[in-house]
Amino acid sequence: MTNDNRPTGLADENEAALSPEEMLLLLQNQQNDVYRQQLSPLPWMLGVWGVAWLVGFLLLWSAAPEGNPWLQVAGPAAAIGFAVLMAASIALSTVFGIRIGRGVRGESSFAGAVYGISWPLCGSAFAILGVALIRNGMSPELASLYFPSAFSLMVGTLYLAGAALWHQKSQLVLGIILLVTGSVAPFFGAPTNNLVMALLGGGSLLIAAALFAVRLRRVV
Numbered sequence: 001m002t003n004d005n006r007p008t009g010l011a012d013e014n015e016a017a018l019s020p021e022e023m024l025l026l027l028q029n030q031q032n033d034v035y036r037q038q039l040s041p042l043p044w045m046l047g048v049w050g051v052a053w054l055v056g057f058l059l060l061w062s063a064a065p066e067g068n069p070w071l072q073v074a075g076p077a078a079a080i081g082f083a084v085l086m087a088a089s090i091a092l093s094t095v096f097g098i099r100i101g102r103g104v105r106g107e108s109s110f111a112g113a114v115y116g117i118s119w120p121l122c123g124s125a126f127a128i129l130g131v132a133l134i135r136n137g138m139s140p141e142l143a144s145l146y147f148p149s150a151f152s153l154m155v156g157t158l159y160l161a162g163a164a165l166w167h168q169k170s171q172l173v174l175g176i177i178l179l180v181t182g183s184v185a186p187f188f189g190a191p192t193n194n195l196v197m198a199l200l201g202g203g204s205l206l207i208a209a210a211l212f213a214v215r216l217r218r219v220v
Contacts, residue, residue, distance in 0.1 A: 045092065046209035047205075048089050048092050051202075053202030055081075060191065061191050063077075095116070130143065145189075174205070181201045
């Protein structure tokens with residue numbers, strides 16, 4: 001006797017109707033759905049940072065007298081614009097990072113939450129360190145080299161952490177690119193370092209966002 005109103009053997013017959021290959025395909029489709037849902041915020045995160053870096057560092061480059069020869073931006077306006085873009089990117093990365101871990105059971109959910117809050121924590125730490133260095137005698141010239149590279153190293157390191165958490169080789173490559181960008185840009189001096197950050201760092205982030213979005217669409 002069964003509580004199901006259907007004939008007793010109907011469920012077994014439906015299960016038996018699926019061949020092993022069809023059952024494997026069904027399982028793969030379910031896994032792909034979870035993969036898409038979990039990592040769908042990642043292209044947005046990359047895109048947000050790409051736009052922020054491209055626009056923000058171009059603003060800083062354009063604010064310097066020896067910077068952008070085609071467009072000059074007032075220094076205070078460039079500094080405020082850069083700060084707003086970085087703050088917005090960190091805030092959105094926090095939300096996206098937490099969303100990536102949401103709905104995933106156990107330790108993965110905890111890892112996603114920690115990854116999310118790492119963005120504002122690390123961003124605040126690097127910013128406070130820079131302010132402390134300025135108060136202890138760091139010149140404006142050195143500060144203009146420190147802050148861009150500090151944020152580049154921060155973002156690159158967090159993308160390496162994301163690659164380890166979600167086994168994403170694309171994040172690994174992007175993290176390495178950002179670490180190299182942050183390390184090499186100061187050798188160009190100010191304000192050219194900001195142009196390097198905008199083109200190499202921002203460009204890499206935008207390309208990665210587009211490629212990852214295409215990759216997610218192709219997951220079937």
